[in-house]
Amino acid sequence: MLLSGFNHVALLTGDTDRLVSFYREVFDAEVDGQQQVNEHVRLTFIRVGEAAELNVFEVDGNTEAERQTPMFGRGRIDHLGLQASSVQAFEEIRDRLMARGAADGFVTDFGPILSVFFRDPDGLEGEVCVANPDAVPGAQNPPGTPAARYVSD
Helix, strand or coil: CCCCCCEEEEEEEECCCHHHHHHHHHCCCEEEEECCCECCEEEEEEECCCCEEEEEEECCCCHHCCCCCCCCCCCCCCCCEECCCHHHHHHHHHHHHCCCCCCCCCEEEEEEEEEEEEEEEHHHEEEEEEECCCCCCCCCCCCCCHHHHHHHC
């Protein structure tokens, strides 16, 4: 394979500081730089992984971040899928998301991965994934399959 993953995803926001706080407080993300592109555009680089970042653009007067649509009606990029570094990190992120009201805590067992969905302060849907330590080799489960280890939460 010639690729090792994603370098960045570009997002629009109406409030960079609020978005930075969310990703910093939930995911321990770091601001890797910021620049004023011109008098109307601010660009912030939020590092969300070793080689992955969100390039966040705040454009004066742009209201695109306010527009909310259901899954699969959002255009070419529907949601972010972030990879937790471990099951322990996944559980910490899940707890932080629930504490902020950004996720209901439901964990889907897709078979090889576990997944929890969230919404960031701009309403962008995201998903945090981790390898499923309880996976049954070859088993694939449909969306909505509850992960047994989280059912009693």
